[in-house]
Amino acid sequence: MSPLKSVLSFRAAPSVQKEEPAGETLLGQYKAMRQQTEALVAPLTPEDQMVQSCPQTSPAKWHLAHTSWFFETFILAQHLKDYRPFHPQFRNLFNSYYNAVGAQPEKAIRSAFSRPGLEEIQKYRRHIDEHMHKLLETGTPADEVARLVELGINHEQQHQELLVTDIKHAFWTNPLRPAYQTTSAATSVPGDVPAQKPHSYPEGICEIGANKSSFHFDNESPRHKVYLQPFRFANRLVTCGEYLAFMDDRGYSRPELWLSDGWLALQANKWESPLYWEKSGHMFTCAGMRKIDEHEPVCHVSYYEADAFARWAGARLPSEFEWEVAASEAKPEGNLLEDGRFHPAAASASGNDKPVQIFGDVWEWTASGYLPYPGYKPAAGALGEYNGKFMCNQMVLRGGSCVTARSHIRPSYRNFFTPETRWQFSGIRLADDSV
Numbered sequence: 001m002s003p004l005k006s007v008l009s010f011r012a013a014p015s016v017q018k019e020e021p022a023g024e025t026l027l028g029q030y031k032a033m034r035q036q037t038e039a040l041v042a043p044l045t046p047e048d049q050m051v052q053s054c055p056q057t058s059p060a061k062w063h064l065a066h067t068s069w070f071f072e073t074f075i076l077a078q079h080l081k082d083y084r085p086f087h088p089q090f091r092n093l094f095n096s097y098y099n100a101v102g103a104q105p106e107k108a109i110r111s112a113f114s115r116p117g118l119e120e121i122q123k124y125r126r127h128i129d130e131h132m133h134k135l136l137e138t139g140t141p142a143d144e145v146a147r148l149v150e151l152g153i154n155h156e157q158q159h160q161e162l163l164v165t166d167i168k169h170a171f172w173t174n175p176l177r178p179a180y181q182t183t184s185a186a187t188s189v190p191g192d193v194p195a196q197k198p199h200s201y202p203e204g205i206c207e208i209g210a211n212k213s214s215f216h217f218d219n220e221s222p223r224h225k226v227y228l229q230p231f232r233f234a235n236r237l238v239t240c241g242e243y244l245a246f247m248d249d250r251g252y253s254r255p256e257l258w259l260s261d262g263w264l265a266l267q268a269n270k271w272e273s274p275l276y277w278e279k280s281g282h283m284f285t286c287a288g289m290r291k292i293d294e295h296e297p298v299c300h301v302s303y304y305e306a307d308a309f310a311r312w313a314g315a316r317l318p319s320e321f322e323w324e325v326a327a328s329e330a331k332p333e334g335n336l337l338e339d340g341r342f343h344p345a346a347a348s349a350s351g352n353d354k355p356v357q358i359f360g361d362v363w364e365w366t367a368s369g370y371l372p373y374p375g376y377k378p379a380a381g382a383l384g385e386y387n388g389k390f391m392c393n394q395m396v397l398r399g400g401s402c403v404t405a406r407s408h409i410r411p412s413y414r415n416f417f418t419p420e421t422r423w424q425f426s427g428i429r430l431a432d433d434s435v
Contacts, residue, residue, distance in 0.1 A: 025136070026136055026141065026146055026149055026150070027132075027133065027136040027137060029150075029153055030132060030136065030149060030152075030153060033153045033156055033157060033405075034125075034129060034156070036160060036337075036405070037063075037064070037067065037156060037159075037160055037163070040160055040163055040164060041060055041064065041163070043180060043181070043182070044060055044167065044180075046061075046117075046118045048060065048167065048170070049061040049064075049118055050111055050114065051111060051167075051170040052108075052110055052111030052166075052170070053166075053169045053170040053172075053173040054169065054173075054423070055107065055108035056421070056423060057162075057165075057166040057169055057170065057423065058107070058110050058162065058166055059110055059111050059166075060163055060166065060167055061118055061121055062094070062110045063159045063162060063163045063166070064121050064122070064125060065090070065093075065094045065116075065121045065124060065125075066094045066095075066096055066159065067152075067155065067156040067159050068094075068124050068125050068127075068128040069090060069091075069094035069095065070152050070155050070156070071128050071132055071149075071152050072085060072086070072090075072128055073091065073095075073098075073101060074148055074151075074152065074382075074383065075132070075135070075145065075148050075149060075152060076128070076131050076132065076135065079135065079142075079144075079145050079148075080131055080134065080135045083131060086123075086124050086127045086128070087116075087124070090124070092104060092105075093105065093113070097385065098382045098383075098385050099382075099385065100381060100382035100384075100385060101382050132149075136149070150215050151215075151383070154215065154217070154408060157404075157405045157407070157408040158408075160337065160403075160405060161337070161401070161403045161404055161405070164180075164286065164337075164342060164403040165403065165423055165424055165425065166423075167180055168180060168284075168285075168286050168342075168423075169423045171284075171286075172276060172284045177284060177288060177289055178288075179286070179287050179288035180286040180287070180342070181286045181287040181340075181342060182287075192349075193236065193239065193295050193346050193347045193348070194235060194236055194347055194348070194349045194356070196234055196235065196236065196242075196430075197234075197235045197353060198232035198233065198234055198235070198430075198431075198432065199232065199233050199234075199235050199326070199353055199354060199355050200230065200231075200232050200233075200434055201228070201230065201231050201232070201233060201322070201325060201326065201434075202230050203227075203228060203229050203230045204227070204228060205225050205226070205227050205228075206225065206226055206227075206228055206321065206324075206325050207223055207224070207225055208223065208224060208225070208226050208321050208324055208325075208373075208412075209221050209222060209223035209224055209373060209412055210223060210410070210412040211223070211412075214410070216410070216412060216413075217386070217387055217413075217414075218376070218377075218378060218379055218386070218387055218388070219370075219372070219373075219376070219387040219388070219391075219414050220373075220412040220413065220414055221373065221376070222373060222374070222375045222376065224373055224374050224375065226321050228319075228321060228322060228325065229433060229434075230433070230434035231318070231322050231431055231432070231433055231434055232431060232432050232433070232434055233318060233322060233323075233326045233355055233429070233431050234315075234355070234429050234430040234431065235353060235354070235355045235356060236297075236347040236355065236356050236357050236429075237297035237298075237344075237347065237357045237361060237362060237364070237427050237428065237429050238297065238298055238309065238427065238428040238429065238430065239294060239295055239296060239297060239298060239346075240292050240293060240294050240295070240296050240297070240298045241294030241295065242298070243274065243298040243301075243309065243428075244292075244294065246308075246309050246312050246313075247272075247273060249312065251308060251309065251312055252266060252271060252272050252273075254312075257308040257311045257312050258304065258307075258308045259304060259307060259308075261304070261419070262302075262303075262304030262305075262307065262308060262419070265302070265304055265419075265420045266304070269420075271302075271305070274298055274299065274300045274301045274305070274422070275300035275301075275422040275423060276300050277292065285342070285343050286342040286343060287342070287343070293346070295346040296343075296344050296345065296346050297344040297345075297346075297347070297357065297361050297362050297427045297428075298362075298427055298428060299344050299361075299362040299401075299425050299426060299427045300422050300423065300424070300425065300426065301365075301422060301426060301427065301428065302419060302420050302421060302422045302426070303365045303395045303417075303419035303420075303421070303426075304419055304420065305422075306365040306426075306427070306428045307365075307367075309428055310428065310430055313430060314432075315430040315431060315432045316367060316430070316431055316432055317365055317366055317367040317428070317429075317430070317431060318364075318366055318367065318429060318430075318431035319366055319367050319368050319431075320366040320367075320368035320396040320398055320414065321368070322366075322431060323364065323366055323398045323399070323429075324398070324411050324412060326355055326358065327358050327359070327398065327399065327411040328411050329354065330354070330355065330358040330359065330411075331359075332359055332406075332409050332410060332411075333359060333360075333406075334357065334358065334359040334360025334361060334400070335357075335360040335361045335402050336359070336360040336400065336402065336403075336404055336405065336406045336409070337402070337403050337404055337405045337406065338405070338406050339360075339402070341402055342402055342403055343402055344361040344362050344401075344402055344425065344427065345361060345402070355429075357429075358399055359399050359400050359409050360399070360400050360401065360402055360404065360409075361399075361401060361402055361425075361427070362399075362401050362402070362425050362426055362427030362428075363397040363398070363399060363400065363401045363415055363424060363425060363426045363427065364397060364398050364399045364426075364427060364428070364429045365395060365397055365426060365427075365428060366395065366396045366397065366398055367395075368395070368396045369394070369395060369396070370390065370391055370392075370394035370395060370396050370414070370416035371391055372388070372391055376388070390416060393418060394416040394417060394418055394419075395416065395417065395418070395419050396414050396415070396416055397414075397415040397416065397417065397424075397426060398413065398414070398415070399413075400413070401424070401425035401426075402425055403425060
């Protein structure tokens with residue numbers, strides 16, 4: 001039996017505020033989104049919101065400020081008559097990477113800024129909310145304003161996800177290992193996960209990219225055609241139990257399984273397991289330490305680890321185009337932020353042989369580098385820096401995770417991170433070529 005067939009036939013036993021209706025108006029959507037952010041920081045102390053545990057993360061306090069900065073800089077300052085900034089120095093202080101807007105502090109030292117304090121940041125958010133309400137209560141906004149507000153809402157949803165992943169990492173680095181969630185929401189329900197089976201897709205010319213009629217980021221367009229060879233796509237995500245088999249087979253000690261840069265990253269960082277796993281057989285979750293559940297999807301692995309596992313299994317990672325073809329047949333539902341688990345859930349049978357866990361649970365690494373689509377043009381001005389300037393040395397992930405907002409996912413959504421990234425909820429789905 002080939003390694004792929006062995007893994008694909010594996011059989012294993014298997015408070016956050018609930019999403020409010022978005023509202024018919026743009027203002028209703030804005031209010032619901034801002035309330036969700038407040039619910040995510042509600043369990044945190046002021047001290048918690050100052051922590052930045054590695055250069056890739058940001059303090060929760062900074063997320064609160066920067067998302068407000070976005071609305072102030074790109075919407076209120078430009079489109080609300082007589083608007084006065086909350087604080088003139090905030091324009092640079094809470095700028096993330098928009099060089100066309102102005103200078104910004106080094107990301108790695110954001111936790112060094114004890115001032116402004118959390119109370120002033122909260123006043124800043126209230127100030128922005130007051131003026132955004134004023135802008136949107138006057139009736140139907142102009143098309144340009146509506147487009148920018150929708151972008152701002154989706155931008156803050158991205159930071160909601162980052163906020164959870166960042167605080168999880170911060171609490172893990174604390175020797176006390178505090179819990180972000182005090183409930184047992186992350187506990188799995190025993191049962192059987194479906195056996196790994198590949199679902200086949202024929203060759204053909206497929207349309208890839210966002211539909212113009214609904215919101216999407218600029219990196220999801222233009223919609224275009226690609227030719228795909230016939231391929232097979234695993235019906236579920238790789239589980240912790242399957243990943244343990246890879247580890248037991250010396251997966252972290254066999255250079256032939258690893259890309260050259262991946263082997264160097266493994267050695268430099270002394271990787272022996274996914275992030276948050278311990279030799280005791282326990283893992284750190286948003287609800288604290290608990291035993292590794294072999295039936296849940298493995299997560300917090302880098303692209304290098306995902307690729308090495310796929311090689312060990314006699315398979316490969318899907319391209320982002322193969323993933324989108326499979327996702328186009330799935331409903332945009334799954335284990336997402338509003339479910340309040342903040343942890344991947346074991347797969348359940350779908351009643352057919354179609355792939356499950358397409359959306360939610362973990363971001364799925366693909367074999368595709370993050371590059372522009374044919375005909376891609378970034379937006380004019382500073383907002384053109386949102387996505388386009390990162391199209392180098394990054395890999396694409398698809399599908400959302402257990403901390404992605406439900407209204408934020410779609411088949412065309414492209415996330416991207418450098419291949420050594422592990423602090424995100426990132427996991428593995430196998431693919432291979434049809435024979």
